[in-house]
Amino acid sequence: MASLAPPVPAPAAPQPPLAPQSRRVLRHRAIVRVTHWLNALAIILLIMTGLNIFGAHPRLYWGNAGSVDEVERQWLRIGVSGTVAAPQGWLEVSDRRFDTSGLLGASTGPKGAPNIVAFPHWATLPSMRDLATARTWHFFFAWVLILNGLVWLGHGVVTGRLFREILPSRAHLRPAYLWHDIVEHAKLNFPKGEAALSYEVLQRLAYAGVTLLLIPILILTGMAMSPGLNAAFPWLDALWGGRQSARSLHFLAMSGIAGFLALHLALVLLSGPIRQIGAMITGRMTIGGGT
Amino acid sequence: MIVRRQLLSALPAGLMLSGCDALTKNDTLKAIVQSGEQATYRWQRLVGRDGLAREFSAADLSPVFKVNGTRRPTNPEWQALEAVGFADWRLKVTGLVTRELSLSLAELQRLPQRTQITRHDCVEGWSAIGQWTGPQLAHVLKAAGLRDGARYIVFLCADDYGGEASKGGLQSTSRYYESIDLADAFHPQTILAHSLNGTALDAGHGAPLRLRVERQLGYKQAKYLMQIVVADSLTPFGSGKGGYWPDRGYEWYAGI
Numbered sequence: 001m002a003s004l005a006p007p008v009p010a011p012a013a014p015q016p017p018l019a020p021q022s023r024r025v026l027r028h029r030a031i032v033r034v035t036h037w038l039n040a041l042a043i044i045l046l047i048m049t050g051l052n053i054f055g056a057h058p059r060l061y062w063g064n065a066g067s068v069d070e071v072e073r074q075w076l077r078i079g080v081s082g083t084v085a086a087p088q089g090w091l092e093v094s095d096r097r098f099d100t101s102g103l104l105g106a107s108t109g110p111k112g113a114p115n116i117v118a119f120p121h122w123a124t125l126p127s128m129r130d131l132a133t134a135r136t137w138h139f140f141f142a143w144v145l146i147l148n149g150l151v152w153l154g155h156g157v158v159t160g161r162l163f164r165e166i167l168p169s170r171a172h173l174r175p176a177y178l179w180h181d182i183v184e185h186a187k188l189n190f191p192k193g194e195a196a197l198s199y200e201v202l203q204r205l206a207y208a209g210v211t212l213l214l215i216p217i218l219i220l221t222g223m224a225m226s227p228g229l230n231a232a233f234p235w236l237d238a239l240w241g242g243r244q245s246a247r248s249l250h251f252l253a254m255s256g257i258a259g260f261l262a263l264h265l266a267l268v269l270l271s272g273p274i275r276q277i278g279a280m281i282t283g284r285m286t287i288g289g290g291t
Numbered sequence: 292m293i294v295r296r297q298l299l300s301a302l303p304a305g306l307m308l309s310g311c312d313a314l315t316k317n318d319t320l321k322a323i324v325q326s327g328e329q330a331t332y333r334w335q336r337l338v339g340r341d342g343l344a345r346e347f348s349a350a351d352l353s354p355v356f357k358v359n360g361t362r363r364p365t366n367p368e369w370q371a372l373e374a375v376g377f378a379d380w381r382l383k384v385t386g387l388v389t390r391e392l393s394l395s396l397a398e399l400q401r402l403p404q405r406t407q408i409t410r411h412d413c414v415e416g417w418s419a420i421g422q423w424t425g426p427q428l429a430h431v432l433k434a435a436g437l438r439d440g441a442r443y444i445v446f447l448c449a450d451d452y453g454g455e456a457s458k459g460g461l462q463s464t465s466r467y468y469e470s471i472d473l474a475d476a477f478h479p480q481t482i483l484a485h486s487l488n489g490t491a492l493d494a495g496h497g498a499p500l501r502l503r504v505e506r507q508l509g510y511k512q513a514k515y516l517m518q519i520v521v522a523d524s525l526t527p528f529g530s531g532k533g534g535y536w537p538d539r540g541y542e543w544y545a546g547i
Contacts, residue, residue: 048311057416064347065410067417069355126315131414132540133315139547140327227412228546231506232339243410243418 027197027285032161035152036280042145045137046218047258048125051118052134058105058118060251064242075248078118080105087114146219152211165199166208172201190271193288206260214256221250332544336474344480344505347408353419356411356487358495361450361467364515369449377499382431382483386445386521389436396485396499402426405482413509414541423503425484429477431519437473440523443533445470446502449515452535469513470525470533470543471504480505483516508545510536 028036058078059068066073075094082088089105091098102108107120110127121127126134156162171177181201184190191200199207223229224237224246240246268276279285314320364370372380377396384392406424413419432444448467475481484503485492492498497514504511511534525531530538537543 053416056414059417061417064351065353065418065420067353067355067357067413067419069357070353126312128312130315130540132536135414135542136327136540137315137324139331139542140324143327143330225412226335226547227344227410227508228335228339228342228506231342231344232335233342234345237345243412247416 022286022288024284024286025197026283027279028283030283031151031155033280033283035148035155038144038148039152042141042148043257043261045125045141046145047254047261048123049134049138049141050254052124052126052129053131053138054251055118055124055129056131060248061244062241062248063244064237066244073244076251078104080116082106084114087116142219142222145215149211149215149219166204166211168201168204168208172204177201185267188270196285196287206264210257210260214253214260217253218250218257221246221253225250328542328544331542331547335544335546339506340474341478342506344409347410347420349408349422351420352408352422352488356419356421356496357413357417359413359415359509361452361514363494364450366449366451369515372449373494373498380499382500382516383518384431384435384521385518387438387441387523388521389438390434392431392435394431399426399431399483399485399500402430405479407480407482407503407505409480409503409505411509411512414536414545422486422488423482423484424486424489425482425500425503427479428481428483428502429479431483432476432521435521437521441473441521443470443472443522443525444476445520445522445525445528445533446513446516447518447520448513449517465529465535467513467515467535468529469502469511469535470522470528471502471507471511475504475506478504478506506546508547510534510541511545 059066059074060076061070061073062075063073077092078090078100079092080087080089087101087106088099089101089103089107091100091104103120104118105116107115107117109115110121115121117124117129124134125137153162156166178201184200185202190196220236221240223233224240225243230237230243237243237246240249275285381393381395382399384394403426404424405427406422408420408422410418410420428444446469448469450467451464452467453464471481480503482503483500484497485500487493487496492501492514497512497516500516501514502512502516520528522528525533525543529535532538533543534541
């Protein structure tokens with residue numbers, strides 16, 4: 001019908017500018033910013049203290065139990081051979097051994113001396129073997145991770161942000177759409193205009209995967225290593241196939257988070273670190289402006 | 292120039308690392324971070340005060356139950372007791388009790404016995420499953436009678452342990468001890484075990500008697516028991532943190 005209406009004389013509308021005016025907009029609310037940075041702090045400290053804790057027993061098993069005496073239950077081992085002067089670090093996964101000297105098993109300490117420990121000093125907190133301190137810090141920041149995560153999740157559910165901005169919609173998951181986003185990422189084409197105000201599908205999958213899958217798995221497998229909590233909730237370690245399986249999955253999920261962290265940081269650097277980090281600190285982002 | 296360049300490149304990393312380590316030694320931060328232990332303890336007592344540790348079947352027994360910590364006490368008193376098969380060994384029960392006790396191994400074995408196949412979870416990360424037999428600690432404590440003010444059960448052991456080698460040299464040797472609260476002391480699975488997998492404890496596993504407190508980590512399972520003290524405070528024992536390892540920075544509440 002509208003098409004049959006007589007043409008309305010066009011008002012002297014202002015021509016759209018060739019380069020849209022840039023403007024400052026609120027990109028991240030305060031609660032998102034605060035929970036993001038607390039989460040970042042907790043995860044980095046949890047990984048570093050966790051690698052120190054792992055150093056106390058650098059072997060992983062499947063099942064309920066496992067110790068050095070049960071080699072057949074081990075699926076991952078980090079160790080050292082060779083001489084004290086020239087130690088050779090290695091990683092064993094099932095029956096395959098990889099030489100990891102300098103990184104895993106044997107590395108160089110801060111003062112240049114050989115350091116016989118699973119992970120090098122720069123990756124762990126404290127930098128030297130100290131299971132007691134590492135555990136205390138690990139459990140404190142586990143509380144931070146859990147409580148902070150509950151605030152983030154509660155806010156996301158109540159305001160609907162979780163469904164609007166984090167979870168991909170059905171349209172997002174169409175193969176053509178997914179492929180388009182993969183190509184754009186591969187070309188390092190990052191949105192600068194209005195599109196920068198919401199996440200694309202790969203970002204949504206990554207953020208949803210970390211917050212709704214990996215972090216809950218890390219929390220539950222962590223809890224499944226606690227003898228007190230296993231007594232309180234008998235399903236806790238059974239869920240993972242036993243305490244040692246839970247410990248293995250805790251390590252694997254941590255590796256997933258570490259991989260995400262590396263990718264996340266790389267993409268922030270590639271897509272304009274000042275703009276991105278600035279937005280996560282001040283909440284505001286400049287969009288448009290012809291760039 | 293080379294020295295300067297090396298210095299420049301080493302500086303940020305060095306500062307950051309020493310900065311991180313320095314944080315772990317800052318007293319205010321230490322106090323904040325250690326508050327996590329109280330949160331964990333209270334939460335676990337809230338959600339699972341009466342929970343039972345999982346019990347396994349004979350098929351789940353670990354082929355080798357790893358010996359950890361002291362393998363054989365060097366203490367001459369213990370060695371003299373061992374030489375005669377612990378015939379002269381007595382478990383003393385003292386402190387805030389209405390009746391002090393001195394129990395022989397035979398007397399402990401005449402009390403109602405509990406046998407349980409449980410998983411031992413070491414703080415290092417490994418686990419082993421074993422079958423333990425002995426009287427419930429609750430029986431012994433009821434026989435002694437707790438007086439008002441009793442809050443902790445302290446276990447004094449026969450072994451002088453030399454600590455961990457990993458914290459920059461062996462730590463000073465001192466007498467092993469441990470302590471638990473009354474909730475764990477009266478828990479049905481808390482037993483004074485004299486047998487592992489159906490045979491009397493050997494030197495490595497804590498002969499003649501060790502504590503099994505199944506909802507906590509391995510270092511709470513004090514071996515070579517000599518005396519049980521019922522106490523209102525942990526201050527008089529060791530460095531006051533309630534155990535050999537707690538005195539060295541580990542959590543007193545080892546339910547996690």
